Amino acid sequence: MRQYFLDLAARLDTRMRDGEDYQCWLSAESTDFVRFNRGAIRQPGHVRQIYLTLTLFDGRRHADMTMALSGSIDADRFVLDRMVAALRSQLPDLPEDPHLLRATEVRSTGHTLPSRLPETAAMVDEVLAAARGHDMVGLLAAGPVYRGYANSFGQRNWHEAASFNFDWSLYHQRDKAVKASLAGFEWDGAALNEKFADAGRQLSILQRTPMSIPPGAYRAYLAPSALQELIGMLNWDGVSEKSIRTRQSPLCRMRDGSVALNPAVTLSEHTAGGLAPAFQGDGFIKPDRVVLIEKGRLAGSLVSPRTAKEYGIDTNGADAGESMASMELAAGTLPASRVLAELGTGVYVSNLWYLNFSDRMNGRITGMTRFATFWVEDGEIKAPLNVMRFDDSLFRLLGDKLAGLTDEREMLIDTDTYGARSTGSALLPGALVKDFVFVL
């Protein structure tokens, strides 16, 4: 695939006229998707897709075109020619772009992790064996993911990794379930069985009579996967410099200095520690780390090239959407082994679900508990809790209500498969909060 991409770029090099230049971005994958329900196969299949986004520049005029390609250079070179011709015909209609910022310094990179995965069918055999006797539902995705960037200046960037991501739930009944996942670059059947055994143990607790609690404020522990949902809301125009500048980010008040989070909170976009490519769609290279919140205070933001040009500041290689792809929250000091003891009496939240802002500018967020959420008394899990709606302020939950972050963190590999398999990840601790407001 890399050579194919280099061949595409070489073809484009030959198609430019005087005054024109190009950049292109390749997003491709060859993925087996196997969907399960009730411990059996629901929809197994394979998707092979190759998309190339070509940008043609003529001075400060430019336009993009994305096309699905076949993967054969003999066929696709003619598609490239048609793309160039179509874009060339568009440019005269377009005004010059005052917000255009180009990556003119050539910084080529390469990262290739060849497949060490077994045949997906063999993974499926192990999954079905492990799921025997369980009401298991989920998705196994496996195969290589490719990203490439090239431009007229000779820059070439390549990212290739073959991985798997098995994300599943074991159900007791109705909405009572345990969520689990296993992801990586090498299949580990023993780890799979261990995860199933661990989920099975939690499932036995879910078989106890569930409790309901009245709305109100409760001491709560948010497991890393739950905290990820909360922090992930900052990817909704939170850490985006454009959104801060246009007063649409909930972090505007932190930029103004009128609000700070708990000093235990240090949040970064840590590209060097994640799985996403270290280059972005306009050819800028991402720094290893961008500190966004340091000891509770807003320390930075994600600045795309376009935002940088618009506001006359430096870009830090953010994607156009200015959201985190390799989120990292610093560990705290709360021993993970003492979470239940420190929680004492309250709610243990494994997962949150369907979050949205109920008052964006005040950082107020609503959402639901989901999967294994438990009522805990005197440090002991007593019963599963029926789903509850919360509505609380991120500033308070990560501010004066934060009792501590755990000293151990969990690496969460993004399971998102909208359009393509995500390369995102998050490294997070759990959070103990003094009170978490449930409203329904």
Place this chain on the structure above:
Amino acid sequence: MSTALPDSIRSLFRSLAPAVDFCSLRFVEETSEQLSVRQDVLEPPATTVDCGAMVTVVHRGGWGYAATSDLSAAGLRNAIARACRWAEASAGRSVVDYSRIDLPRPQGRYASSAPSTPIPARRELIALLMQESAACRIDPRVVDWQASVWNVSTSQLYLTADGADVEQQFRYLVPNLAVTASDGNDTQTRSLGGQYNGYCRQGGFEILEQAGFHGAGRRVAGEALELLAAPNCPSGSMDLLLMPEQMMLQIHESIGHPLELDRILGDERNFAGTSFVTLDMFGNYRYGSELLNVTYDPDRPEQYASYGWDDEGSKAERAYLIRDGLLERPLGGAISQARSGMQGVANARACSWNRPPIDRMANLNIEPGTSTLDDMIRSVERGVLMDTNLSWSIDDSRNKFQFGCEYGRLIEDGELKGMVKNPNYRGISSTFWRSLKAVGDRSTFSVMGTPFCGKGEPSQVIRVGHASPACLFANVDVFGGA
């Protein structure tokens, strides 16, 4: 659709089709162009040409698919071989014996209605967007604004090895405009039909007229400024009058998703969630008050998700899902119907060639009632009118919801009063619809939709349509911001 490609795919598929119980090919070609002007600057124009095919094989009880953007003979041959391997691998280990399901073998053609007003050239569209963008700049507190048009044409071909042949062509147009005003720590955004493209329809340039796009810049900016100056929405239990730009979301989340048969069958439990609705409720469960009538309606040519056949080849026909408040029928395609033994509708749909069909809600509408808007306002002693969805959240069984709107107006003693900002409300689906106390007539009816309904593993974002009149609900828990 270019004529050469589907013809060549037809002949290739017929020549390559394997000797199995069932084999289909679904070809999709979609061209889209997005033009957007933000703060009087054209954003980089983006054209996408997506093209590929999915082969599905059923054999000896197993089912498998393979999707590829390589439409050469070699590419399709590889896809067929992969689909056969997955069918073989899943035989005897699947949720159902797929070979026992009698899938349709349709033949026919469907096309969106011809645009009554052709879409102008790109240069004219950009000029129009620039004009509306410039009109937004009415006050220094207007800090961001954007006007856009998204123009899509899609061609689909559905073939089976034993003779089915359906060709469908669609034209979609999605205008949008949003303005953000800010003062101190408060920021308010107002939009034309919602920030998530509520005015999405099939057709041509006439959709901009229908959406009120011309002249929207100044009007929407004015409303954003009014919201800045407005008080917060009050809190309490009161009457709630929802306009179509919010009703579409209310229908979508708390009727559409819970009635999807694949959710009820458990397929979505690891991701999008399950449903509080169970199979035994159909035919006897009171979903809402007697005023509630909900249809799956693929017949409105202008509506976003109208089509002739779904992606499993079932013919789309209008059906009541809820009649006079009673639950009648789920949203489930041929495979889900066979698995559940329920009669459903033709709504097995895929977002494109690279995702398999699953149960989606398509066009899901509330039928108009008999109340005028004035009737409904006059009947309210204390309440709030809300319009245009801004925030949405609902539990995985589609029961406990909390929704927020861009825009609110107080209603007191039967009269519409001043604007309120940050209007939100929450409730429980299974009781909320029973509090429906008036349904607006055709004069309050509007055809809306969204291009962004997410669901499925692997995940898919698909087009759905929701047409609704204004509706009045009693004793809803309403609240404001901060």
